[in-house]
Amino acid sequence: MQASSTVAQSSIPGYRTPLQERVLQALRQALVLAGISSIVLPILWMMLTAFKLPRDVYSLDSALVFTPTLENLVTIFQHPWNLGSKALNSVLVASGTVLLAVPMATLAAYAFSRLEFRFKKALFLTVIASQFIPGAVVVLPYFLMFKELGMLDTRSALVLINLSIVLPYAVWMIKGFIDAVPIEMEESAMVDGAQRWRVLWEIVVPVALPGIITAAVFSFTLTWNEFLFALILGKQDALTLPLGLIGFRTERGDLWELMAAGGLLITAPMFLLSLLVHRQFIGSLTAGAVR
Protein backbone atom coordinates (compact mmCIF):
# COMPACT_ATOMS: atom_id res chain seq x y z
CA MET A 1 0.00 0.00 0.00
CA GLN A 2 2.71 2.41 1.08
CA ALA A 3 4.96 1.31 -1.71
CA SER A 4 2.32 1.86 -4.35
CA SER A 5 1.55 5.36 -3.11
CA THR A 6 5.26 6.24 -3.31
CA VAL A 7 5.33 5.01 -6.87
CA ALA A 8 2.24 7.03 -7.66
CA GLN A 9 3.73 10.17 -6.07
CA SER A 10 7.08 9.92 -7.74
CA SER A 11 5.46 9.47 -11.12
CA ILE A 12 3.80 12.88 -10.76
CA PRO A 13 5.94 15.24 -12.80
CA GLY A 14 7.61 17.81 -10.61
CA TYR A 15 7.37 15.70 -7.46
CA ARG A 16 10.57 15.57 -5.46
CA THR A 17 11.52 13.33 -2.58
CA PRO A 18 12.34 15.11 0.69
CA LEU A 19 16.03 14.46 0.09
CA GLN A 20 15.93 15.99 -3.38
CA GLU A 21 14.03 18.91 -1.95
CA ARG A 22 16.63 19.46 0.72
CA VAL A 23 19.53 19.28 -1.71
CA LEU A 24 17.76 21.74 -3.98
CA GLN A 25 17.12 24.06 -1.08
CA ALA A 26 20.78 23.98 -0.06
CA LEU A 27 21.79 24.66 -3.64
CA ARG A 28 19.49 27.68 -3.82
CA GLN A 29 20.86 29.06 -0.59
CA ALA A 30 24.40 28.59 -1.80
CA LEU A 31 23.60 30.52 -4.98
CA VAL A 32 21.95 33.36 -3.07
CA LEU A 33 24.93 33.48 -0.74
CA ALA A 34 27.28 33.63 -3.74
CA GLY A 35 25.22 36.50 -5.14
CA ILE A 36 25.25 38.39 -1.86
CA SER A 37 29.02 37.92 -1.58
CA SER A 38 29.66 39.20 -5.08
CA ILE A 39 27.80 42.39 -4.17
CA VAL A 40 29.08 42.88 -0.64
CA LEU A 41 32.69 41.70 -0.84
CA PRO A 42 33.92 44.28 -3.40
CA ILE A 43 32.24 47.06 -1.42
CA LEU A 44 33.68 45.75 1.83
CA TRP A 45 37.09 45.45 0.24
CA MET A 46 37.05 49.06 -0.84
CA MET A 47 35.90 50.17 2.60
CA LEU A 48 38.64 48.17 4.33
CA THR A 49 41.23 49.63 1.99
CA ALA A 50 40.22 53.11 3.07
CA PHE A 51 41.48 52.28 6.57
CA LYS A 52 44.76 50.69 5.51
CA LEU A 53 48.27 52.05 5.54
CA PRO A 54 49.92 51.92 2.09
CA ARG A 55 52.13 48.97 3.06
CA ASP A 56 49.00 46.94 3.88
CA VAL A 57 47.31 47.93 0.63
CA TYR A 58 50.17 46.63 -1.45
CA SER A 59 50.44 43.26 0.23
CA LEU A 60 47.93 40.43 0.08
CA ASP A 61 49.15 39.02 3.41
CA SER A 62 47.50 41.89 5.23
CA ALA A 63 44.31 41.59 3.21
CA LEU A 64 42.12 41.11 6.25
CA VAL A 65 44.44 41.49 9.23
CA PHE A 66 45.96 44.94 9.51
CA THR A 67 46.22 47.88 11.86
CA PRO A 68 43.45 50.28 10.91
CA THR A 69 44.28 53.93 10.42
CA LEU A 70 42.25 57.08 9.88
CA GLU A 71 45.17 58.75 8.11
CA ASN A 72 43.71 58.36 4.60
CA LEU A 73 40.45 59.94 5.60
CA VAL A 74 42.41 62.93 6.88
CA THR A 75 44.81 63.11 3.93
CA ILE A 76 42.08 63.33 1.30
CA PHE A 77 40.90 66.63 2.78
CA GLN A 78 44.37 68.14 2.66
CA HIS A 79 46.28 69.78 -0.15
CA PRO A 80 46.59 68.80 -3.00
CA TRP A 81 43.52 66.53 -2.92
CA ASN A 82 41.10 68.93 -1.20
CA LEU A 83 38.16 66.58 -1.33
CA GLY A 84 36.44 68.91 1.13
CA SER A 85 35.82 71.56 -1.50
CA LYS A 86 34.82 68.87 -4.00
CA ALA A 87 32.37 67.42 -1.50
CA LEU A 88 30.95 70.89 -0.98
CA ASN A 89 30.54 71.28 -4.75
CA SER A 90 28.85 67.90 -4.97
CA VAL A 91 26.45 68.77 -2.16
CA LEU A 92 25.64 72.18 -3.64
CA VAL A 93 25.18 70.91 -7.20
CA ALA A 94 23.09 67.93 -6.15
CA SER A 95 20.88 69.90 -3.74
CA GLY A 96 20.51 72.78 -6.19
CA THR A 97 19.43 70.35 -8.88
CA VAL A 98 16.94 68.61 -6.62
CA LEU A 99 15.49 71.86 -5.27
CA LEU A 100 14.78 73.01 -8.80
CA ALA A 101 13.80 69.66 -10.27
CA VAL A 102 11.23 68.57 -7.71
CA PRO A 103 8.84 71.57 -7.91
CA MET A 104 9.13 71.75 -11.70
CA ALA A 105 8.55 68.03 -12.05
CA THR A 106 5.66 67.98 -9.59
CA LEU A 107 3.77 70.69 -11.47
CA ALA A 108 4.30 69.00 -14.82
CA ALA A 109 3.49 65.57 -13.39
CA TYR A 110 0.21 66.88 -12.00
CA ALA A 111 -0.76 68.30 -15.39
CA PHE A 112 0.12 65.04 -17.16
CA SER A 113 -1.72 63.01 -14.57
CA ARG A 114 -4.92 64.98 -14.06
CA LEU A 115 -5.59 67.46 -16.84
CA GLU A 116 -6.73 66.96 -20.41
CA PHE A 117 -5.20 69.13 -23.09
CA ARG A 118 -4.04 69.02 -26.68
CA PHE A 119 -0.75 67.27 -27.55
CA LYS A 120 -0.68 65.74 -24.06
CA LYS A 121 0.62 62.39 -25.24
CA ALA A 122 3.15 63.89 -27.64
CA LEU A 123 4.51 66.21 -24.96
CA PHE A 124 4.76 63.41 -22.44
CA LEU A 125 6.55 61.19 -24.96
CA THR A 126 8.99 64.01 -25.70
CA VAL A 127 9.82 64.34 -22.01
CA ILE A 128 10.30 60.60 -21.60
CA ALA A 129 12.27 60.29 -24.83
CA SER A 130 14.70 63.02 -23.81
CA GLN A 131 16.28 60.64 -21.32
CA PHE A 132 17.56 58.63 -24.26
CA ILE A 133 19.70 61.45 -25.57
CA PRO A 134 23.29 60.30 -25.11
CA GLY A 135 25.54 62.59 -23.11
CA ALA A 136 28.12 62.29 -25.88
CA VAL A 137 25.82 64.17 -28.27
CA VAL A 138 24.82 67.07 -26.05
CA VAL A 139 28.14 67.47 -24.31
CA LEU A 140 29.60 69.40 -27.28
CA PRO A 141 26.81 72.01 -27.47
CA TYR A 142 26.84 72.33 -23.68
CA PHE A 143 30.57 72.89 -23.66
CA LEU A 144 30.38 75.50 -26.41
CA MET A 145 27.28 77.13 -24.93
CA PHE A 146 28.73 77.50 -21.45
CA LYS A 147 32.05 78.61 -22.91
CA GLU A 148 30.18 81.38 -24.74
CA LEU A 149 28.37 82.35 -21.53
CA GLY A 150 31.58 82.28 -19.51
CA MET A 151 30.11 79.57 -17.33
CA LEU A 152 32.67 76.81 -17.79
CA ASP A 153 33.86 75.48 -14.46
CA THR A 154 30.87 76.83 -12.53
CA ARG A 155 28.44 75.02 -10.28
CA SER A 156 25.46 76.76 -11.91
CA ALA A 157 26.31 75.19 -15.26
CA LEU A 158 26.44 71.77 -13.64
CA VAL A 159 23.09 72.38 -11.93
CA LEU A 160 21.49 73.29 -15.26
CA ILE A 161 22.88 70.22 -17.00
CA ASN A 162 21.96 67.84 -14.23
CA LEU A 163 18.51 69.36 -14.09
CA SER A 164 18.01 68.44 -17.72
CA ILE A 165 19.14 64.88 -16.96
CA VAL A 166 16.93 64.28 -13.93
CA LEU A 167 13.77 66.17 -14.97
CA PRO A 168 12.38 63.47 -17.28
CA TYR A 169 12.89 60.78 -14.63
CA ALA A 170 11.39 62.96 -11.92
CA VAL A 171 8.32 63.87 -13.99
CA TRP A 172 7.75 60.23 -14.78
CA MET A 173 8.20 58.97 -11.24
CA ILE A 174 6.06 61.67 -9.62
CA LYS A 175 3.34 61.22 -12.23
CA GLY A 176 3.16 57.57 -11.20
CA PHE A 177 2.57 58.57 -7.60
CA ILE A 178 -0.02 61.23 -8.43
CA ASP A 179 -1.84 58.70 -10.63
CA ALA A 180 -2.22 56.59 -7.51
CA VAL A 181 -3.82 59.38 -5.44
CA PRO A 182 -7.60 58.75 -5.40
CA ILE A 183 -9.23 61.44 -7.51
CA GLU A 184 -12.24 61.55 -5.14
CA MET A 185 -10.11 63.36 -2.57
CA GLU A 186 -9.53 66.17 -5.01
CA GLU A 187 -13.10 66.25 -6.23
CA SER A 188 -14.56 66.64 -2.76
CA ALA A 189 -12.17 69.50 -2.06
CA MET A 190 -13.15 71.17 -5.33
CA VAL A 191 -16.82 70.80 -4.50
CA ASP A 192 -16.01 72.75 -1.35
CA GLY A 193 -14.80 75.49 -3.66
CA ALA A 194 -11.05 75.06 -3.34
CA GLN A 195 -8.92 76.33 -6.25
CA ARG A 196 -6.83 73.88 -8.26
CA TRP A 197 -3.62 75.36 -6.89
CA ARG A 198 -4.81 74.84 -3.35
CA VAL A 199 -5.92 71.30 -4.16
CA LEU A 200 -2.49 70.58 -5.59
CA TRP A 201 -0.67 72.06 -2.63
CA GLU A 202 -2.90 70.92 0.22
CA ILE A 203 -4.12 67.54 -0.99
CA VAL A 204 -2.06 66.06 -3.81
CA VAL A 205 1.40 67.03 -2.59
CA PRO A 206 0.99 65.69 0.97
CA VAL A 207 -0.45 62.37 -0.24
CA ALA A 208 2.16 61.92 -2.96
CA LEU A 209 4.96 63.11 -0.68
CA PRO A 210 6.64 59.70 -0.24
CA GLY A 211 6.85 59.47 -4.02
CA ILE A 212 8.13 63.00 -4.34
CA ILE A 213 10.81 62.28 -1.77
CA THR A 214 11.77 59.14 -3.66
CA ALA A 215 12.09 61.10 -6.87
CA ALA A 216 14.21 63.63 -5.00
CA VAL A 217 16.52 60.93 -3.68
CA PHE A 218 16.82 59.40 -7.14
CA SER A 219 17.63 62.78 -8.69
CA PHE A 220 20.15 63.47 -5.94
CA THR A 221 21.85 60.12 -6.60
CA LEU A 222 22.10 60.66 -10.35
CA THR A 223 23.53 64.14 -9.89
CA TRP A 224 25.88 63.08 -7.11
CA ASN A 225 27.40 60.37 -9.33
CA GLU A 226 27.38 62.33 -12.60
CA PHE A 227 30.80 62.18 -14.21
CA LEU A 228 30.97 63.05 -17.92
CA PHE A 229 29.70 66.63 -17.77
CA ALA A 230 31.60 67.40 -14.58
CA LEU A 231 34.73 66.10 -16.31
CA ILE A 232 34.28 68.32 -19.33
CA LEU A 233 32.99 71.51 -17.73
CA GLY A 234 35.03 71.37 -14.55
CA LYS A 235 38.57 72.65 -14.29
CA GLN A 236 39.29 73.51 -10.69
CA ASP A 237 36.50 75.50 -9.07
CA ALA A 238 33.53 73.29 -9.89
CA LEU A 239 35.09 69.83 -9.58
CA THR A 240 32.82 67.28 -7.92
CA LEU A 241 33.65 64.17 -5.89
CA PRO A 242 33.69 61.60 -8.74
CA LEU A 243 36.35 63.73 -10.42
CA GLY A 244 38.30 63.84 -7.20
CA LEU A 245 38.82 60.11 -7.73
CA ILE A 246 40.80 60.44 -10.93
CA GLY A 247 43.07 62.94 -9.18
CA PHE A 248 44.53 60.01 -7.25
CA ARG A 249 46.03 58.71 -10.47
CA THR A 250 49.43 60.31 -10.27
CA GLU A 251 52.81 59.94 -11.94
CA ARG A 252 53.74 57.84 -8.92
CA GLY A 253 50.95 55.43 -9.85
CA ASP A 254 47.47 55.01 -8.46
CA LEU A 255 47.14 55.89 -4.80
CA TRP A 256 44.64 53.17 -3.95
CA GLU A 257 44.27 53.84 -0.24
CA LEU A 258 43.31 57.46 -0.96
CA MET A 259 41.01 56.43 -3.82
CA ALA A 260 39.28 54.03 -1.45
CA ALA A 261 38.93 56.73 1.20
CA GLY A 262 37.47 59.06 -1.43
CA GLY A 263 35.23 56.23 -2.59
CA LEU A 264 33.95 55.81 0.94
CA LEU A 265 33.16 59.51 1.06
CA ILE A 266 31.19 59.30 -2.21
CA THR A 267 29.41 56.07 -1.41
CA ALA A 268 28.44 56.27 2.26
CA PRO A 269 25.87 59.11 1.89
CA MET A 270 24.23 57.35 -1.07
CA PHE A 271 23.98 54.05 0.82
CA LEU A 272 22.39 55.81 3.79
CA LEU A 273 19.95 57.74 1.62
CA SER A 274 18.91 54.74 -0.44
CA LEU A 275 18.44 52.47 2.57
CA LEU A 276 16.42 55.21 4.27
CA VAL A 277 13.84 55.28 1.50
CA HIS A 278 14.48 51.69 0.50
CA ARG A 279 10.96 50.33 0.15
CA GLN A 280 9.57 53.34 -1.73
CA PHE A 281 12.70 53.59 -3.78
CA ILE A 282 12.56 50.09 -5.18
CA GLY A 283 8.83 50.31 -5.77
CA SER A 284 9.06 53.42 -7.88
CA LEU A 285 12.35 52.58 -9.58
CA THR A 286 10.86 49.40 -10.93
CA ALA A 287 7.25 50.50 -11.36
CA GLY A 288 7.83 52.08 -14.75
CA ALA A 289 8.85 48.76 -16.17
CA VAL A 290 6.14 46.74 -14.54
CA ARG A 291 3.15 49.00 -14.86
Added chain:
Amino acid sequence: MLRRVPLHVWLLTPALAFVAAMALFPLGYSLLLSFRSWKLAQQDTPGQWLGLDNYWNLLSDDTEFLDSVWATLVFVSADVAVTLLLALAAALLLQRETRMNSLARVLLILPFVMSPALIGVSFRFFLNPEFGVGHHLVGWIFPAMADKVWLADTTLAMVAVIAADVWHWAPYMTLVVLGGLASIPKETQEAARIDGASEWVVLRDVTLPQLKPVLGVVLILKTVFALKAFDTIFTLSNGGPGTSTQTLAYFVYQTAFNYYDMGYAAAAAYLLTAALVVCAFFYLRLLFRK
Protein backbone atom coordinates in the same frame (compact mmCIF):
# COMPACT_ATOMS: atom_id res chain seq x y z
CA MET B 1 -5.42 88.66 -19.65
CA LEU B 2 -3.49 86.18 -17.51
CA ARG B 3 -6.71 84.52 -16.45
CA ARG B 4 -7.25 83.22 -19.94
CA VAL B 5 -4.08 81.16 -19.92
CA PRO B 6 -5.17 77.60 -19.12
CA LEU B 7 -3.87 75.92 -16.00
CA HIS B 8 -1.89 73.21 -17.77
CA VAL B 9 0.23 75.83 -19.51
CA TRP B 10 1.29 77.26 -16.15
CA LEU B 11 2.05 73.81 -14.82
CA LEU B 12 3.94 72.54 -17.83
CA THR B 13 5.90 75.56 -18.97
CA PRO B 14 8.79 75.41 -16.47
CA ALA B 15 9.61 71.76 -17.10
CA LEU B 16 8.90 71.68 -20.82
CA ALA B 17 10.67 74.93 -21.60
CA PHE B 18 13.66 73.61 -19.77
CA VAL B 19 13.66 70.24 -21.52
CA ALA B 20 13.36 72.05 -24.86
CA ALA B 21 16.21 74.43 -24.06
CA MET B 22 18.58 71.91 -22.54
CA ALA B 23 17.81 68.79 -24.57
CA LEU B 24 16.26 69.64 -27.91
CA PHE B 25 18.30 72.75 -28.66
CA PRO B 26 21.69 71.06 -28.14
CA LEU B 27 20.45 68.13 -30.19
CA GLY B 28 19.73 70.43 -33.12
CA TYR B 29 22.93 72.39 -32.65
CA SER B 30 24.93 69.18 -32.66
CA LEU B 31 23.29 68.12 -35.90
CA LEU B 32 24.30 71.37 -37.60
CA LEU B 33 27.79 71.01 -36.22
CA SER B 34 28.09 67.54 -37.71
CA PHE B 35 27.91 69.03 -41.23
CA ARG B 36 30.78 71.43 -40.63
CA SER B 37 34.49 71.40 -40.07
CA TRP B 38 35.61 72.81 -36.74
CA LYS B 39 39.01 72.21 -35.22
CA LEU B 40 38.66 73.99 -31.91
CA ALA B 41 42.41 74.27 -31.42
CA GLN B 42 42.77 76.36 -34.59
CA GLN B 43 39.58 78.37 -34.88
CA ASP B 44 37.12 79.86 -32.42
CA THR B 45 34.00 79.58 -34.55
CA PRO B 46 32.61 76.75 -36.68
CA GLY B 47 34.40 76.53 -40.01
CA GLN B 48 33.25 75.64 -43.46
CA TRP B 49 30.22 73.66 -44.44
CA LEU B 50 31.14 70.10 -45.39
CA GLY B 51 27.78 68.55 -46.01
CA LEU B 52 27.97 64.84 -45.37
CA ASP B 53 31.78 64.66 -45.55
CA ASN B 54 32.21 64.03 -41.81
CA TYR B 55 29.82 61.12 -41.98
CA TRP B 56 31.40 59.84 -45.17
CA ASN B 57 34.91 59.96 -43.70
CA LEU B 58 33.82 58.20 -40.54
CA LEU B 59 32.12 55.37 -42.34
CA SER B 60 34.52 54.89 -45.23
CA ASP B 61 38.07 55.07 -43.95
CA ASP B 62 38.37 55.86 -40.28
CA THR B 63 39.56 52.55 -38.86
CA GLU B 64 39.57 53.94 -35.33
CA PHE B 65 35.89 54.76 -35.68
CA LEU B 66 35.04 51.42 -37.24
CA ASP B 67 36.97 49.68 -34.47
CA SER B 68 34.94 51.58 -31.93
CA VAL B 69 31.72 50.52 -33.64
CA TRP B 70 32.89 46.94 -33.32
CA ALA B 71 33.90 47.46 -29.67
CA THR B 72 30.47 48.96 -29.02
CA LEU B 73 28.73 45.97 -30.60
CA VAL B 74 30.75 43.52 -28.52
CA PHE B 75 30.34 45.54 -25.33
CA VAL B 76 26.62 46.15 -25.72
CA SER B 77 25.61 42.65 -26.79
CA ALA B 78 27.65 40.83 -24.14
CA ASP B 79 26.69 43.35 -21.46
CA VAL B 80 22.99 43.17 -22.25
CA ALA B 81 22.89 39.38 -22.59
CA VAL B 82 24.75 38.72 -19.35
CA THR B 83 22.78 41.33 -17.40
CA LEU B 84 19.46 40.01 -18.65
CA LEU B 85 20.24 36.36 -17.90
CA LEU B 86 21.73 37.12 -14.49
CA ALA B 87 18.81 39.35 -13.54
CA LEU B 88 16.27 36.73 -14.60
CA ALA B 89 18.07 33.91 -12.78
CA ALA B 90 18.57 35.99 -9.65
CA ALA B 91 14.97 37.15 -9.60
CA LEU B 92 13.65 33.59 -9.94
CA LEU B 93 15.94 32.58 -7.11
CA LEU B 94 14.99 35.47 -4.85
CA GLN B 95 11.23 35.44 -5.33
CA ARG B 96 10.70 32.94 -2.50
CA GLU B 97 10.10 34.60 0.84
CA THR B 98 13.02 33.60 3.02
CA ARG B 99 15.00 35.71 5.43
CA MET B 100 18.19 35.49 3.40
CA ASN B 101 16.29 36.45 0.25
CA SER B 102 14.82 39.57 1.79
CA LEU B 103 18.28 40.61 2.96
CA ALA B 104 19.57 40.01 -0.56
CA ARG B 105 16.78 42.17 -1.98
CA VAL B 106 17.82 45.07 0.24
CA LEU B 107 21.45 44.71 -0.81
CA LEU B 108 20.55 44.77 -4.51
CA ILE B 109 20.12 48.52 -4.42
CA LEU B 110 23.70 49.19 -3.30
CA PRO B 111 25.63 48.74 -6.57
CA PHE B 112 23.04 50.83 -8.38
CA VAL B 113 23.54 53.92 -6.21
CA MET B 114 27.32 53.67 -6.42
CA SER B 115 29.20 56.06 -8.64
CA PRO B 116 30.07 54.30 -11.93
CA ALA B 117 33.38 56.15 -11.92
CA LEU B 118 34.15 54.62 -8.54
CA ILE B 119 33.15 51.17 -9.78
CA GLY B 120 35.63 51.54 -12.63
CA VAL B 121 38.38 52.61 -10.24
CA SER B 122 37.60 49.72 -7.88
CA PHE B 123 37.70 47.11 -10.66
CA ARG B 124 41.05 48.52 -11.72
CA PHE B 125 42.21 47.95 -8.18
CA PHE B 126 40.83 44.39 -8.00
CA LEU B 127 42.49 43.43 -11.27
CA ASN B 128 45.92 44.77 -10.41
CA PRO B 129 48.37 41.94 -11.15
CA GLU B 130 50.37 42.43 -7.95
CA PHE B 131 47.90 42.97 -5.16
CA GLY B 132 44.45 42.83 -6.77
CA VAL B 133 42.15 40.36 -5.03
CA GLY B 134 40.14 39.75 -8.20
CA HIS B 135 43.27 38.97 -10.19
CA HIS B 136 44.45 36.45 -7.61
CA LEU B 137 41.02 34.91 -7.11
CA VAL B 138 40.62 34.25 -10.83
CA GLY B 139 44.18 32.95 -11.02
CA TRP B 140 43.44 30.59 -8.14
CA ILE B 141 40.32 29.18 -9.80
CA PHE B 142 41.78 29.08 -13.32
CA PRO B 143 45.55 28.63 -12.97
CA ALA B 144 45.97 29.39 -16.68
CA MET B 145 44.83 32.95 -15.96
CA ALA B 146 47.27 33.58 -13.14
CA ASP B 147 49.90 35.27 -15.31
CA LYS B 148 47.55 37.35 -17.43
CA VAL B 149 47.58 41.08 -16.87
CA TRP B 150 43.92 41.88 -17.31
CA LEU B 151 44.09 45.47 -18.45
CA ALA B 152 47.00 44.86 -20.79
CA ASP B 153 45.17 42.17 -22.73
CA THR B 154 42.70 43.36 -25.35
CA THR B 155 40.15 40.60 -24.75
CA LEU B 156 40.43 40.53 -20.98
CA ALA B 157 40.18 44.31 -20.77
CA MET B 158 36.87 44.09 -22.61
CA VAL B 159 35.74 41.33 -20.23
CA ALA B 160 36.70 43.55 -17.29
CA VAL B 161 34.77 46.53 -18.62
CA ILE B 162 31.71 44.37 -19.23
CA ALA B 163 32.01 42.77 -15.79
CA ALA B 164 32.14 46.18 -14.12
CA ASP B 165 29.04 47.37 -15.95
CA VAL B 166 27.19 44.13 -15.22
CA TRP B 167 28.08 44.49 -11.54
CA HIS B 168 26.61 47.99 -11.58
CA TRP B 169 23.38 47.13 -13.41
CA ALA B 170 22.41 43.47 -12.90
CA PRO B 171 21.26 43.96 -9.27
CA TYR B 172 18.94 46.80 -10.23
CA MET B 173 17.58 44.86 -13.20
CA THR B 174 16.97 41.95 -10.81
CA LEU B 175 14.72 44.27 -8.81
CA VAL B 176 12.84 45.17 -11.98
CA VAL B 177 12.32 41.51 -12.89
CA LEU B 178 11.27 40.76 -9.30
CA GLY B 179 8.66 43.48 -9.65
CA GLY B 180 7.47 41.80 -12.84
CA LEU B 181 7.31 38.39 -11.18
CA ALA B 182 5.28 39.81 -8.32
CA SER B 183 2.70 41.19 -10.74
CA ILE B 184 2.03 37.80 -12.35
CA PRO B 185 -1.11 36.27 -10.85
CA LYS B 186 -0.09 33.22 -8.82
CA GLU B 187 -3.20 31.31 -9.93
CA THR B 188 -1.90 30.66 -13.44
CA GLN B 189 1.23 28.99 -12.10
CA GLU B 190 -0.76 27.00 -9.53
CA ALA B 191 -3.18 25.79 -12.18
CA ALA B 192 -0.33 24.53 -14.34
CA ARG B 193 1.21 22.73 -11.37
CA ILE B 194 -2.09 21.04 -10.54
CA ASP B 195 -2.26 19.90 -14.16
CA GLY B 196 1.01 18.13 -13.47
CA ALA B 197 3.45 20.47 -15.16
CA SER B 198 7.00 20.29 -13.84
CA GLU B 199 8.65 23.45 -12.48
CA TRP B 200 10.64 23.78 -15.67
CA VAL B 201 7.51 23.61 -17.82
CA VAL B 202 5.72 26.13 -15.56
CA LEU B 203 8.63 28.49 -15.98
CA ARG B 204 8.85 28.04 -19.74
CA ASP B 205 5.17 27.99 -20.66
CA VAL B 206 3.53 30.10 -17.94
CA THR B 207 5.92 32.43 -16.16
CA LEU B 208 8.24 33.53 -18.96
CA PRO B 209 5.51 34.41 -21.48
CA GLN B 210 3.84 36.63 -18.87
CA LEU B 211 7.18 38.16 -17.99
CA LYS B 212 7.92 39.08 -21.58
CA PRO B 213 6.95 42.78 -21.41
CA VAL B 214 9.14 43.34 -18.36
CA LEU B 215 12.06 41.48 -19.94
CA GLY B 216 11.55 43.64 -23.01
CA VAL B 217 11.87 46.78 -20.93
CA VAL B 218 15.01 45.46 -19.24
CA LEU B 219 16.48 44.55 -22.62
CA ILE B 220 15.91 47.96 -24.14
CA LEU B 221 16.82 50.03 -21.08
CA LYS B 222 20.03 48.09 -20.63
CA THR B 223 20.89 48.49 -24.31
CA VAL B 224 20.42 52.24 -24.01
CA PHE B 225 22.56 52.51 -20.90
CA ALA B 226 25.22 50.27 -22.41
CA LEU B 227 25.34 52.47 -25.51
CA LYS B 228 25.75 55.50 -23.25
CA ALA B 229 28.30 53.90 -20.91
CA PHE B 230 31.30 56.14 -20.39
CA ASP B 231 32.31 56.62 -16.75
CA THR B 232 33.28 53.03 -16.02
CA ILE B 233 35.25 52.70 -19.23
CA PHE B 234 37.03 55.99 -18.60
CA THR B 235 38.14 55.07 -15.09
CA LEU B 236 38.72 51.35 -15.64
CA SER B 237 40.50 50.93 -18.95
CA ASN B 238 40.69 54.41 -20.47
CA GLY B 239 39.56 52.84 -23.72
CA GLY B 240 42.69 50.69 -23.82
CA PRO B 241 44.84 48.81 -24.24
CA GLY B 242 45.20 50.59 -27.56
CA THR B 243 41.64 51.29 -28.59
CA SER B 244 40.26 47.86 -27.69
CA THR B 245 37.66 49.08 -25.18
CA GLN B 246 36.98 52.37 -26.90
CA THR B 247 33.23 52.35 -27.47
CA LEU B 248 31.41 54.99 -29.53
CA ALA B 249 30.63 57.19 -26.54
CA TYR B 250 34.31 57.14 -25.65
CA PHE B 251 35.36 57.78 -29.26
CA VAL B 252 33.19 60.92 -29.34
CA TYR B 253 34.78 62.14 -26.13
CA GLN B 254 38.30 61.49 -27.49
CA THR B 255 37.62 63.19 -30.80
CA ALA B 256 36.05 66.25 -29.23
CA PHE B 257 38.13 66.82 -26.14
CA ASN B 258 41.51 65.34 -26.97
CA TYR B 259 41.69 66.05 -30.70
CA TYR B 260 39.34 69.08 -30.55
CA ASP B 261 37.66 68.04 -33.79
CA MET B 262 34.16 69.23 -32.97
CA GLY B 263 32.38 68.70 -36.28
CA TYR B 264 33.77 65.23 -36.70
CA ALA B 265 32.87 64.32 -33.12
CA ALA B 266 29.34 65.62 -33.61
CA ALA B 267 28.92 63.39 -36.66
CA ALA B 268 30.11 60.35 -34.71
CA ALA B 269 27.79 61.30 -31.87
CA TYR B 270 24.92 61.44 -34.31
CA LEU B 271 25.61 57.95 -35.57
CA LEU B 272 25.41 56.85 -31.93
CA THR B 273 22.14 58.75 -31.58
CA ALA B 274 20.73 56.85 -34.53
CA ALA B 275 21.20 53.60 -32.63
CA LEU B 276 19.54 55.11 -29.56
CA VAL B 277 16.59 56.46 -31.52
CA VAL B 278 15.84 52.91 -32.66
CA CYS B 279 15.93 51.72 -29.04
CA ALA B 280 13.81 54.64 -27.87
CA PHE B 281 11.21 53.84 -30.48
CA PHE B 282 10.83 50.24 -29.38
CA TYR B 283 10.91 51.22 -25.73
CA LEU B 284 8.13 53.78 -26.03
CA ARG B 285 6.05 51.41 -28.10
CA LEU B 286 6.40 48.69 -25.51
CA LEU B 287 5.61 51.10 -22.71
CA PHE B 288 2.55 52.74 -24.18
CA ARG B 289 1.00 49.79 -25.94
CA LYS B 290 -0.52 48.64 -22.67
